[in-house]
Amino acid sequence: MSGALLSVENVMVDLPTPRGNLRAVDHVDLAVGAGRTLGIVGESGCGKTMLSRAILQLLPKKAKLSGRVMFDGQDLTGLSAEKLRKLRGRSLAVVFQDPMTSLNPVLTIGTQLIETIQEHLELDLAQARQRSIELLAAVGIPAPEQRLAQYPHQLSGGMRQRVAIAVALSCEPQLLIADEPTTALDVTIQAQILDLLAREQQRRHMAMIIITHDLGVVAGRTDEVAVMYAGRVVERAPTPALFKRMRMPYTEALLAALPKLDVAPHTPLPAISGRPPDPTRPLKGCSFSPRCRYSAGRCTTEKPQLSPAETQEHVYACFHPIAAGAGA
Amino acid sequence: MMLQVASDPLMKVENLVVEYSVGGKTIHAVSDVSLEIARGETLGLVGESGCGKSTLGRAVLQLRQAVSGKVLFDGHDLTTLKGEALRQMRRRVQLIFQDPIASLNPRRRIGDIVAEPLVIAGVKDPEERKRRVSEVLSAVGLDPVLVSGRLPHEFSGGQCQRICIARSLVLNPEFVICDEPVSALDVSIRAQILNLLEEMKARYGLTLLFIAHDLAVVKAVSDRVAVMYLGRLCEVAPSEQLFARPAHPYTALLIEAIPVPDPDVRPTQSVPVGEPPSPIAPPSGCRFRTRCPRADARCASEVPELRVVAPGQYAACHHPLV
Numbered sequence: 001m002s003g004a005l006l007s008v009e010n011v012m013v014d015l016p017t018p019r020g021n022l023r024a025v026d027h028v029d030l031a032v033g034a035g036r037t038l039g040i041v042g043e044s045g046c047g048k049t050m051l052s053r054a055i056l057q058l059l060p061k062k063a064k065l066s067g068r069v070m071f072d073g074q075d076l077t078g079l080s081a082e083k084l085r086k087l088r089g090r091s092l093a094v095v096f097q098d099p100m101t102s103l104n105p106v107l108t109i110g111t112q113l114i115e116t117i118q119e120h121l122e123l124d125l126a127q128a129r130q131r132s133i134e135l136l137a138a139v140g141i142p143a144p145e146q147r148l149a150q151y152p153h154q155l156s157g158g159m160r161q162r163v164a165i166a167v168a169l170s171c172e173p174q175l176l177i178a179d180e181p182t183t184a185l186d187v188t189i190q191a192q193i194l195d196l197l198a199r200e201q202q203r204r205h206m207a208m209i210i211i212t213h214d215l216g217v218v219a220g221r222t223d224e225v226a227v228m229y230a231g232r233v234v235e236r237a238p239t240p241a242l243f244k245r246m247r248m249p250y251t252e253a254l255l256a257a258l259p260k261l262d263v264a265p266h267t268p269l270p271a272i273s274g275r276p277p278d279p280t281r282p283l284k285g286c287s288f289s290p291r292c293r294y295s296a297g298r299c300t301t302e303k304p305q306l307s308p309a310e311t312q313e314h315v316y317a318c319f320h321p322i323a324a325g326a327g328a
Numbered sequence: 329m330m331l332q333v334a335s336d337p338l339m340k341v342e343n344l345v346v347e348y349s350v351g352g353k354t355i356h357a358v359s360d361v362s363l364e365i366a367r368g369e370t371l372g373l374v375g376e377s378g379c380g381k382s383t384l385g386r387a388v389l390q391l392r393q394a395v396s397g398k399v400l401f402d403g404h405d406l407t408t409l410k411g412e413a414l415r416q417m418r419r420r421v422q423l424i425f426q427d428p429i430a431s432l433n434p435r436r437r438i439g440d441i442v443a444e445p446l447v448i449a450g451v452k453d454p455e456e457r458k459r460r461v462s463e464v465l466s467a468v469g470l471d472p473v474l475v476s477g478r479l480p481h482e483f484s485g486g487q488c489q490r491i492c493i494a495r496s497l498v499l500n501p502e503f504v505i506c507d508e509p510v511s512a513l514d515v516s517i518r519a520q521i522l523n524l525l526e527e528m529k530a531r532y533g534l535t536l537l538f539i540a541h542d543l544a545v546v547k548a549v550s551d552r553v554a555v556m557y558l559g560r561l562c563e564v565a566p567s568e569q570l571f572a573r574p575a576h577p578y579t580a581l582l583i584e585a586i587p588v589p590d591p592d593v594r595p596t597q598s599v600p601v602g603e604p605p606s607p608i609a610p611p612s613g614c615r616f617r618t619r620c621p622r623a624d625a626r627c628a629s630e631v632p633e634l635r636v637v638a639p640g641q642y643a644a645c646h647h648p649l650v
Contacts, residue, residue: 043514157377158603186376187541189603191585213515216587240591255589257519259548265567266526269548271519275484291516 004031005207006175011067013050013059019280024050026231035205039218042228045276048211052179056094057084072174090120093173097180099160103152109163110148113170120171135166139196158189169200175207194221215255219243227251230277230287237314247309247321250288294320337364338535339503344397346387353608357383359559370536372550374543378607380559381539385505389423390414419449422496426508428488432480439476442495449499464494467531468524486517493524497532505537510545522548543586547571555579558607558615561634565641575643575650578616622647
């Protein structure tokens with residue numbers, strides 16, 4: 001896709017395991033432009049986190065990456081460690097599920113913010129400190145000045161995630177990747193953090209990728225959604241089209257399996273039978289076919305490729321797609 | 329405070345208080361909670377982390393000692409039972425935990441894990457044990473011949489939760505406490521386990537206390553729902569009624585905060601900022617008042633009691649929404 005800030009082109013990630021090669025990410029193409037939000041949805045093991053690590057060039061040492069990750073005109077896969085380090089934190093920021101993985105427990109909040117800011121921006125200590133206070137205020141932390149002297153363990157989970165977001169935003173990144181940013185948080189805090197991310201994304205005209213297992217999280221807060229299954233993107237569409245005119249049976253099944261508030265108690269849920277395939281034993285056909293109620297014919301012998309639905313923006317990989325407009 | 333649901337409830341919790349001491353400070357985990365659960369009923373218990381819902385579940389089973397209050401199971405006060413008498417009662421009450429993999433001993437075979445409660449209960453005949461294990465494993469959708477000899481690491485999270493459910497059912501309990509049984513599972517697996525719990529409830533005539541933080545999950549399985557905040561009950565109501573007409577502002581906040589998988593439903597921005605206060609120093613009066621849009625002076629001075637706001641619906645609020 002031209003004009004995109006980030007485009008992931010035919011990316012594959014292979015991990016050697018004792019059981020054999022594990023293809024965590026399989027032929028993935030994605031793009032996100034400035035000021036846009038892309039949601040990547042999938043269950044555990046679908047490759048969504050490995051994909052985010054491939055974008056950030058933070059894959060495990062043994063992993064093998066192929067394909068291109070074009071960011072702002074340069075291919076990240078070919079960059080030196082030094083150049084990547086400059087880019088990450090400055091233009092390319094990330095918020096992880098557990099804020100304690102990104103915050104250093106033995107450094108104060110202030111040290112961590114000021115250090116990041118001074119590493120990437122030409123600011124003196126007083127300016128960096130001032131900016132830190134503004135950032136903490138912007139992410140909704142009360143008494144930001146006093147917080148600078150506190151350690152992460154003195155804050156609640158929600159407050160820590162706000163700090164992690166403040167660190168991520170500190171150098172005005174062009175792209176923010178949020179990997180399950182609210183999964184560890186309570187529902188009332190989750191709503192606040194998602195609002196905060198959306199607000200900052202708009203204000204800064206950032207590109208944002210939200211990685212989540214929760215279709216509810218992406219529904220109201222993304223422009224486009226990619227659904228992943230067994231390492232592949234199986235459907236990608238503008239958010240309204242994905243929810244209203246889904247074509248891929250997996251997307252339909254995933255949405256149907258969610259308990260809904262408007263359904264009476266004790267109504268059996270339309271569960272997806274079975275479980276995802278063993279990633280070290282790839283299937284010849286569609287990876288979802290053993291669990292799919294529409295599976296027939298070549299589904300088990302041939303891999304469906306992504307093909308467009310009504311519009312070029314909406315693609316799906318299925319031989320027996322749900323009829324247009326028949327989705328939930 | 330009256331919360332009568334049946335003339336003969338299977339489980340009755342009366343004015344239960346549970347406190348922990350951490351570093352010389354007292355954590356008020358469960359404060360004066362009363363509940364009744366009728367035979368054959370599923371009571372959902374929801375609240376955010378640290379609200380005391382798991383502690384309440386454990387205190388019911390006497391895995392946590394209560395400071396005061398009673399836990400009446402089938403008329404027997406579990407808090408006064410000891411030794412063999414308590415062990416006899418516990419056979420009738422079982423617990424399923426959140427992390428199914430951590431709940432299984434990694435070095436023991438599935439057949440032995442599921443048979444363990446029978447061994448402890450004194451079922452001496454190995455054939456009888458084997459028969460019971462096979463029966464419950466089949467009931468939860470696992471093939472006893474294939475799984476009995478295998479170790480927990482050979483199974484996925486969803487399968488491990490099936491094994492945990494089988495183990496909890498092997499003694500034919502009457503009452504099962506499910507503590508976040510599906511929160512560690514993926515969406516597609518979660519639906520399978522929720523359906524399985526419903527099937528098992530019908531097949532074995534169980535009464536359930538279903539503890540979870542996810543309101544949609546709780547609604548899917550519960551007849552009534554109790555909402556907890558910072559150690560106290562805010563509201564108890566039949567499921568449909570609770571979601572259609574929440575009476576407590578905290579219940580309303582929880583429902584509003586659920587992300588809805590529909591792009592036409594814009595996420596509400598009305599969720600108040602702020603976080604739950606510490607259970608070490610809970611606010612005076614109503615514990616939710618520091619985050620409540622309706623709070624006034626009375627909320628700070630007077631603890632609201634649970635009272636009837638509609639038929640079957642109880643709320644502890646001075647300014648209920650209904």
